[in-house]
Amino acid sequence: MTEFRVPKLNNNDTSYILVEWLAGDGQQVRDGEPIVLLETSKATEEVEAPADGVLRRLVAEGAECEPGQVIARLLGSADEPVREAAGQTTDGNPHGTDTPAPPGDAAGVVVTGPARDLIEAHGIAMERVYALGRKVIRRSDVEELLGGQEPSPAADDAPAAGDDAQWITLSRAQQRTAEVVERSRREIPAAFTAMNVDVTEVLSLARDLTRKLRALVGLPEMVVKATGGLLDRFPMFFAEPGSDTRGPGLRARRAVTADVGVTVDVGQGLFIPVVRDAGNRTLAEIAADLAGFRTTALSGSFRERDLRGGAITLTLHTHDGIVFAVPIVFPGQTCALSLTAPRSEVVQDGTGFAVRKTATLGLAYDHRYINGRDAAEFLRELRTALESPARFLTENG
Amino acid sequence: MTRVSEHLNQALHDLMESDPSVHLLGEDVGDPYGGAFKVTRGLSGRFGSRVRSTPLSEGAIAGVGAGLALAGDKAIVEIMFADFVALAFDQITNFAAKSTSMYGRPVPVPLVVRCPTGGNRGYGPTHSQNPQKHFIGVPGLSLFEMTPFHDAGELFARMFGLGRPCLFFEDKVLYTRQMHRVDDLFRYELVDDVARVYLDGAGRPDCTLVTHGGLVHRTLDAMRALLLEDELVCELLVPAQLYPVPRLPGLEDAPHVCVVDDGTEGGTWAAEVATALYPRLWDRLRRPITLVNSADRVIPAAPHLEREVLVQADSIRAAVREALS
Numbered sequence: 001m002t003e004f005r006v007p008k009l010n011n012n013d014t015s016y017i018l019v020e021w022l023a024g025d026g027q028q029v030r031d032g033e034p035i036v037l038l039e040t041s042k043a044t045e046e047v048e049a050p051a052d053g054v055l056r057r058l059v060a061e062g063a064e065c066e067p068g069q070v071i072a073r074l075l076g077s078a079d080e081p082v083r084e085a086a087g088q089t090t091d092g093n094p095h096g097t098d099t100p101a102p103p104g105d106a107a108g109v110v111v112t113g114p115a116r117d118l119i120e121a122h123g124i125a126m127e128r129v130y131a132l133g134r135k136v137i138r139r140s141d142v143e144e145l146l147g148g149q150e151p152s153p154a155a156d157d158a159p160a161a162g163d164d165a166q167w168i169t170l171s172r173a174q175q176r177t178a179e180v181v182e183r184s185r186r187e188i189p190a191a192f193t194a195m196n197v198d199v200t201e202v203l204s205l206a207r208d209l210t211r212k213l214r215a216l217v218g219l220p221e222m223v224v225k226a227t228g229g230l231l232d233r234f235p236m237f238f239a240e241p242g243s244d245t246r247g248p249g250l251r252a253r254r255a256v257t258a259d260v261g262v263t264v265d266v267g268q269g270l271f272i273p274v275v276r277d278a279g280n281r282t283l284a285e286i287a288a289d290l291a292g293f294r295t296t297a298l299s300g301s302f303r304e305r306d307l308r309g310g311a312i313t314l315t316l317h318t319h320d321g322i323v324f325a326v327p328i329v330f331p332g333q334t335c336a337l338s339l340t341a342p343r344s345e346v347v348q349d350g351t352g353f354a355v356r357k358t359a360t361l362g363l364a365y366d367h368r369y370i371n372g373r374d375a376a377e378f379l380r381e382l383r384t385a386l387e388s389p390a391r392f393l394t395e396n397g
Numbered sequence: 398m399t400r401v402s403e404h405l406n407q408a409l410h411d412l413m414e415s416d417p418s419v420h421l422l423g424e425d426v427g428d429p430y431g432g433a434f435k436v437t438r439g440l441s442g443r444f445g446s447r448v449r450s451t452p453l454s455e456g457a458i459a460g461v462g463a464g465l466a467l468a469g470d471k472a473i474v475e476i477m478f479a480d481f482v483a484l485a486f487d488q489i490t491n492f493a494a495k496s497t498s499m500y501g502r503p504v505p506v507p508l509v510v511r512c513p514t515g516g517n518r519g520y521g522p523t524h525s526q527n528p529q530k531h532f533i534g535v536p537g538l539s540l541f542e543m544t545p546f547h548d549a550g551e552l553f554a555r556m557f558g559l560g561r562p563c564l565f566f567e568d569k570v571l572y573t574r575q576m577h578r579v580d581d582l583f584r585y586e587l588v589d590d591v592a593r594v595y596l597d598g599a600g601r602p603d604c605t606l607v608t609h610g611g612l613v614h615r616t617l618d619a620m621r622a623l624l625l626e627d628e629l630v631c632e633l634l635v636p637a638q639l640y641p642v643p644r645l646p647g648l649e650d651a652p653h654v655c656v657v658d659d660g661t662e663g664g665t666w667a668a669e670v671a672t673a674l675y676p677r678l679w680d681r682l683r684r685p686i687t688l689v690n691s692a693d694r695v696i697p698a699a700p701h702l703e704r705e706v707l708v709q710a711d712s713i714r715a716a717v718r719e720a721l722s
Contacts, residue, residue, distance in 0.1 A: 017518075019573045020400075037573065039518075044402070044435060044572065108597065110582060112628045135598030138628045 002051045004072040006065050009040050015064045016040050025057045114139040122146060173269025184328045194324045194362040195379040199342050202389040203357055215287040219359060220316055223339055224286050226385040228258040228278025234378050236369055237335050238311040252369055261310030264297045271297060272313060273306040324360040334369045338362035402572035405436045408549035413444050420465050421448045422458050423475030433477050434513055434572050459485035459510060463493035466508040471557055479512035480526045493562040494537035505560030515568040515611045515659055516707050521698035527660045532564055533640050533669055540640040542566040544610035545576055546585055546592035547637040568611020580617045588646040594633040602632040604717050605651035607670055609639055612657050612708060619713035627718055639666055642673040655687040655717055659708045662693040687720045689713055
């Protein structure tokens with residue numbers, strides 16, 4: 001037996017499309033005979049059999065295949081007998097399999113789906129249908145056969161088939177997200193407050209720092225850093241609720257460092273990797289962490305240790321046009337922040353007006369531990385830090 | 398069973414053998430490469446210096462082709478991807494097309510510019526376009542497109558017979574499809590060189606669709622679903638000559654017409670067809686002609702995003718259902 005592998009046809013494609021098999025499954029092919037047509041991004045190539053043998057296809061027409069992948073086997077005569085391949089089509093034009101094929105025994109009469117449903121619902125013999133002498137049988141033709149009687153409503157209610165195509169299955173990452181948010185909703189009485197922040201200056205500082213540090217610094221990086229600086233003044237916002245979250249013995253465990261989780265979702269599911277000790281690390285380090293997380297989200301997979309043990313969560317809603325967002329409080333935490341993309345707003349400026357960049361900071365908080373007043377104080381401190389960024393950076397390294 | 402690419406290759410072989418004045422030029426058209434899509438395979442070995450692999454300059458290729466045609470020979474020029482024909486725009490529109498009638502007497506310019514066109518293959522924004530609309534309405538220039546129903550040899554003969562330069566589009570998705578093969582529900586016939594695909598014995602269609610070669614299979618898939626699931630009978634007209642728009646047969650009793658074109662919205666071939674049909678059908682149309690085009694967007698490289706931009710069977714079906722509802 002010879003394995004037939006996809007040859008490397010060029011240097012710039014990682015995969016090719018198997019357009020067409022030029023030899024049938026179970027067919028005897030000779031060394032050097034073209035057996036498959038592959039399409040690269042620039043060309044179609046016929047590929048020849050590397051040896052004599054009986055072709056066993058392993059990959060269907062229209063599928064993608066990679067250089068080196070085994071797409072067929074060539075069996076010698078001593079190999080296991082090949083079973084007959086039935087009904088091979090080579091036009092590579094699969095019709096939806098759920099479309100009923102027109103019956104061949106009635107000289108090309110076409111029966112539409114709705115007509116077929118009604119025929120089956122009423123158990124009408126096909127001979128009667130063909131006797132109408134029409135080439136196309138529609139639902140109205142079948143109703144005619146039924147003698148004008150009203151079609152029974154049952155015939156109209158197509159039962160919901162247990163058809164897999166009707167269900168959207170969730171990825172494993174999404175299943176995990178579902179469990180977490182469901183638990184949060186069940187256990188945490190959350191309230192919400194939002195505040196507008198003028199981010200004009202912090203954005204221009206971030207641009208300068210991006211050049212200086214050679215790392216992407218944006219508003220999320222700044223907010224992580226500013227949040228980290230609030231641990232000492234607002235311990236409850238970083239604390240972990242005790243295991244007994246009911247009754248008079250309510251307690252929360254202080255966090256030693258401000259470990260800030262940040263949402264990352266590049267379309268592969270939602271992940272919340274954690275920036276460790278955001279209060280005491282430099283902006284460059286924080287930026288490097290977040291850049292690493294984005295890369296991992298795009299092309300790798302997070303390790304559990306990246307995702308464990310956040311003390312507070314920053315959820316990013318930086319799509320253009322979002323005004324504010326209410327985050328879910330992560331179980332094991334007392335609050336979660338949300339951040340929108342900056343937008344231009346006209347604000348009062350002395351006796352006139354100025355255009356400033358603003359963003360909305362939201363705070364969802366567990367009302368058992370935190371009240372509205374605390375929330376407002378916390379947001380105000382955050383806003384102060386972001387609106388005078390030079391100071392908070394020099395104070396906090 | 399012949400694939401469209403093989404059929405084209407055979408037609409080129411026959412043409413160059415029967416007419417020694419035909420030259421063929423293009424990037425990588427010589428063997429062993431035989432053209433990016435293998436349509437010119439085996440020609441350089443048989444016809445020697447009449448087949449030339451050229452440098453990467455579409456302007457030069459089209460210009461040399463037009464020069465050969467002007468000097469009394471015939472030329473077929475291959476543009477590797479239709480997108481690159483933009484680089485030959487000046488030679489085609491200002492030199493080849495105008496040369497037919499700017500010297501005080503009619504001058505034949507037997508030039509055919511072959512353009513592998515269209516997307517739906519994940520080739521990205523610069524290798525997937527349909528540039529037809531940019532060449533509509535150029536005096537002296539005709540547009541043709543390969544279809545699964547038309548004999549390529551006859552089309553080459555027709556184009557050379559016109560004595561004016563022609564752009565000949567070949568949708569890349571057709572290359573691997575079979576010639577003369579149609580969905581098992583439908584039949585087809587050629588009426589005055591327009592392929593008419595119809596449902597035998599179904600009487601008057603609910604809608605007549607008009608499309609070009611590259612969208613035939615997607616349109617047939619839509620017609621199949623429209624018939625079997627929506628009980629709407631459609632007929633399809635596929636002209637090989639796109640511009641000037643030829644007379645389309647059998648529209649006299651069509652209650653509705655829908656033109657399907659994979660060019661992006663705005664100044665399209667579909668609009669040109671509708672413009673040609675309105676005066677003729679004005680008294681009978683019950684509603685405006687439906688135009689189905691690709692979205693007014695740059696074609697994305699990611700296949701799932703590309704599908705949303707380009708015309709697909711389900712968008713054709715939805716447009717017909719919407720129009721007839």
